Amino acid sequence: MASPLSQPQGLHHSSGVVLALLLGFALIHSGGASLRYWxxxxxxxxxxxxxxxxxxIPAASLLIGYFLQHRYDGIRL
Incomplete structure (x- = not known):
């Protein structure tokens, strides 16, 4: 049986989720700001x-909350 500690370290699922949430927030925030005059x-x-x-605000809260819950996933630098 393999130990959980023997798993290769690298990009975790949470890294992709944080990246997607960050891009989503950037689109929402920048898109909303660019549509302000309209x-x-x-x-x-x-x-x-x-x-x-x-x-x-909910998009930012979701991003920050998810990041805080998963900040220790992956390789520690």
Whole structure:
């Protein structure tokens, strides 16, 4: 039987998930910022800021929370 410590170290599943969450957050945040003038013209400045925050804050919280839960996965440098 192989010991769990004998498994090869490298990229773990959580590394890919963090990368995907980071790219998703970047798209949400940058995309929302680039659409600010269009959105504020359509629904108003305050409503756009509320919508932007309602989307960006949970995305950032999910990214940070997942990272904190899996920060010790993989190779320790």
């Amino acid at each position: 959105g504020s013209a359509r629904i108003g400045e305050r409503a756009w800021r509320l919508l932007f925050a309602a989307i960006s």
